[in-house]
Amino acid sequence: GAGVSQSPSNKVTEKGKDVELRCDPISGHTALYWYRQSLGQGLEFLIYFQGNSAPDKSGLPSDRFSAERTGGSVSTLTIQRTQQEDSAVYLCASSLAPGSSYGYTFGSGTRLTVV
Amino acid sequence: GQQLNQSPQSMFIQEGEDVSMNCTSSSIFNTWLWYKQDPGEGPVLLIALYKAGELTSNGRLTAQFGITRKDSFLNISASIPSDVGIYFCAGFSPYSGAGSYQLTFGKGTKLSVIP
Numbered sequence: 001g002a003g004v005s006q007s008p009s010n011k012v013t014e015k016g017k018d019v020e021l022r023c024d025p026i027s028g029h030t031a032l033y034w035y036r037q038s039l040g041q042g043l044e045f046l047i048y049f050q051g052n053s054a055p056d057k058s059g060l061p062s063d064r065f066s067a068e069r070t071g072g073s074v075s076t077l078t079i080q081r082t083q084q085e086d087s088a089v090y091l092c093a094s095s096l097a098p099g100s101s102y103g104y105t106f107g108s109g110t111r112l113t114v115v
Numbered sequence: 116g117q118q119l120n121q122s123p124q125s126m127f128i129q130e131g132e133d134v135s136m137n138c139t140s141s142s143i144f145n146t147w148l149w150y151k152q153d154p155g156e157g158p159v160l161l162i163a164l165y166k167a168g169e170l171t172s173n174g175r176l177t178a179q180f181g182i183t184r185k186d187s188f189l190n191i192s193a194s195i196p197s198d199v200g201i202y203f204c205a206g207f208s209p210y211s212g213a214g215s216y217q218l219t220f221g222k223g224t225k226l227s228v229i230p
Contacts, residue, residue, distance in 0.1 A: 035220075040222070042221055048217065091157050103160045104218065
């Protein structure tokens, strides 16, 4: 597609429920990243995918968080047993190559609210 | 991990005034990027800087890569109402991990323009 597409744009869930957030990167972009943006904070790195390589999961805050990328394209971020502190905007980005000099192209994000 | 200290946190200015914001780090960065985020959207790249001392302009925006590689500033001249938003600095550090693909973000400067 023309840009990075994320769905849903907004998600309200009850504490303890699982949620899945979807990211469709720009066609041809091999690198895909997930970031989390809490209110008034910068962007916190969560996970990185590059081609068929093992993902870098070093930013995932707990084992309740997981992500996969199927067929080198669409990615899903799953949060199990959601907690109120998981409320944030989850941003996905893609780039032509890792560490691209052009930076990343971001989607509009999914605003997650855990009640 | 690497940290970027961005200031000021917020600014209220009159339309037509010039704006200046900056980012500093205790460690060096290879690339500095400046992003703008509008409400409900993901960050959009404004300017990218690739070497120490580089000064780059994009319309009314000017940014510089500090000579020590530990800082960068962004100036906006003759501000207009559509400049409202959150501005983030970001950088690639040689210490961010394999391939230096992980962007580190500042916490943002929220700009409000009074007509």
